[in-house]
Amino acid sequence: MGKLSSSPFPPQASELRRWTLSEAADLRALRASLHEELTGDVLGEDEALEEVPELIALIATELATNALRHGIPPTVVRLLATDDHLVLDVADHDVGSLPELVEARPVGDGGRGLELARALSLDVGWYATGTTKNIWASFPRSAHV
Structure with missing residues (x-):
């Protein structure tokens, strides 16, 4: 297992929307709302x-x-924007653990969210506040947004 590098997302990012999730059943609504x-x-x-x-x-x-x-609930998902990027910021309240990259796990066994984020986004990082551990991923701003 590897560690994800610690680096905050761009400070000039502005929040477009925020979702608070407490259970897996909230994920479907998150996807539809993000769309x-x-x-x-x-x-x-x-x-x-x-x-x-x-x-x-x-x-x-x-x-x-x-x-x-x-992590420790609730999970807070924020969609942020800079002039040329969209940034997802996902926070949980478990500040005692570091994000880990699971590289040797077989596909289908789960736990590959960070690897997918690294493969499909422009950049990925993490940072901690006094109460949350945040994972972020950035994407190009398209003509649709």
């Missing part, structure tokens, strides 16, 4: 997401799942 925030459209029951919104929703779900499973 609406990113595209302005309500996601239909069987409708596929566009590329950048889909990546952001996937990573948000993976990181929030990790936080719900391994």
Whole structure:
């Protein structure tokens, strides 16, 4: 297992939206709400997401799942924006543990949210506040946002 490097997201980021999750059942609503925030459209029951919104929703779900499973609730997901990037910031209240990259786990065994975030986003990092441990991932701002 490796450690994820500690580095805060850009300080000039402004918050677009915030979600507070207490259980895994909240993840579906998070994905639908993220899609609406990113595209302005309500996601239909069987409708596929566009590329950048889909990546952001996937990573948000993976990181929030990790936080719900391994952290201390509530999990807070924030969508932030800079001039040229969107930033997901997922916080849990377990400041006593460090984020770990699980590189040798077989696909399907879970626990690969950070690896997916590293593979599909522009950059990933983490930081701690006095009460939270935050994982962030950045994405290009598309023409849709």
